[in-house]
Amino acid sequence: MVLPRTLRALVPVLALAIAVVGLGAPVEGQVRVAGGRHVVEKAKPAAKKDPRKTRGLFVDPLMKAAQAGAEFRPIGKRAQPLWITDYYHSPGAAKRATAGYVKRAAKAHKTPLLTVYNIPDRDCGMYSSQDDQITDGYYRRWVTKLAAGIGSSKPIVILEPDAIPFIGNPACTGVGNRLGLLAFAAKKLTKAGAWVYLDAGHSGWQTPEHMAPLLKKAGIRYTRGFSTNVANTRATVDEQVYAKGLIGQLRKVGVKGSHYVIDTGRNGAGRNGPANGDVCNPQAARLGAKPQLVFKGAFDGNLWVKNPGESDGDGANCSGGPPSGTWWPDYARLLMS
Numbered sequence: 359m360v361l362p363r364t365l366r367a368l369v370p371v372l373a374l375a376i377a378v379v380g381l382g383a384p385v386e387g388q389v390r391v392a393g394g395r396h397v398v399e400k401a402k403p404a405a406k407k408d409p410r411k412t413r414g415l416f417v418d419p420l421m422k423a424a425q426a427g428a429e430f431r432p433i434g435k436r437a438q439p440l441w442i443t444d445y446y447h448s449p450g451a452a453k454r455a456t457a458g459y460v461k462r463a464a465k466a467h468k469t470p471l472l473t474v475y476n477i478p479d480r481d482c483g484m485y486s487s488q489d490d491q492i493t494d495g496y497y498r499r500w501v502t503k504l505a506a507g508i509g510s511s512k513p514i515v516i517l518e519p520d521a522i523p524f525i526g527n528p529a530c531t532g533v534g535n536r537l538g539l540l541a542f543a544a545k546k547l548t549k550a551g552a553w554v555y556l557d558a559g560h561s562g563w564q565t566p567e568h569m570a571p572l573l574k575k576a577g578i579r580y581t582r583g584f585s586t587n588v589a590n591t592r593a594t595v596d597e598q599v600y601a602k603g604l605i606g607q608l609r610k611v612g613v614k615g616s617h618y619v620i621d622t623g624r625n626g627a628g629r630n631g632p633a634n635g636d637v638c639n640p641q642a643a644r645l646g647a648k649p650q651l652v653f654k655g656a657f658d659g660n661l662w663v664k665n666p667g668e669s670d671g672d673g674a675n676c677s678g679g680p681p682s683g684t685w686w687p688d689y690a691r692l693l694m695s
Contacts, residue, residue, distance in 0.1 A: 417436065417438075433667050436662055437662070439473040439516065440473070441475055453503040514553045517543060519589060573604075589621065593629045620660050622662065623664050624644070631644070667687070
């Protein structure tokens with residue numbers, strides 16, 4: 359067939375265009391010529407989105423609030439962490455508890471939440487102390503086994519509430535190499551796939567200027583970031599100010615990119631809540647904003663880290679509560695009121 363004159367004129371132009379396009383980036387399996395050789399180039403796989411950014415938080419049907427009945431559903435229906443403490447005293451027990459919990463979360467296709475709370479002299483002799491057998495070496499072995507129980511679950515981990523803010527307190531006589539232990543745990547748990555948040559106290563305790571260098575020494579560079587207000591009742595607005603100030607101070611000491619979460623489990627009364635320092639079963643506390651990840655800038659979201667309705671302790675200033683960690687129905691009712 360003879361082409362019209364106008365089309366015959368376009369043929370060389372079209373051929374040149376096709377040749378130029380062919381010199382572009384090859385798609386997967388495409389063969390191109392490079393220096394006289396035929397080279398097959400594979401396309402780079404698209405980066406997978408972290409599942410924690412899309413799946414919800416795990417509500418464990420075995421947690422105490424969920425087992426307490428319909429009356430306590432406002433608490434029991436919310437995601438809360440499993441606390442891995444000296445209750446799981448041996449390294450093997452810590453591993454088994456962690457593995458069993460994350461397996462339940464995997465079946466539900468949700469993100470598991472863990473709070474690790476067993477560093478030597480963790481509560482400085484106050485309401486939630488453990489025995490003296492938790493040495494630095496034992497803690498490393500314990501954390502190593504715990505990390506082995508994580509598997510491929512990609513959990514969120516709150517690491518050692520109060521451990522850093524307590525440093526320098528005269529009552530804390532057995533802290534040992536606390537910052538070194540925290541850095542060890544942060545690195546070990548992060549390597550296992552966890553998003554680790556080092557605890558940074560709260561807005562009514564230490565200043566951002568004080569906390570930033572300590573967090574750096576505690577290995578925050580290995581982690582997702584930090585948590586605030588764990589087991590406390592400070593208003594969310596004050597925690598936001600504190601967290602933003604802390605991020606600024608971390609930048610000054612060379613740590614960039616930190617994220618944070620806020621424990622809102624018992625701060626629902628806001629600035630009308632318990633007085634600063636009223637920390638053991640405070641009677642003015644109320645349930646706060648529901649646990650939810652939001653990923654707004656550096657703010658990852660709200661969590662209920664301290665399980666609402668479980669006692670803080672049975673000390674003289676604890677409003678007649680049972681031992682730490684015990685489910686206390688009367689206090690749960692107060693929080694829901």
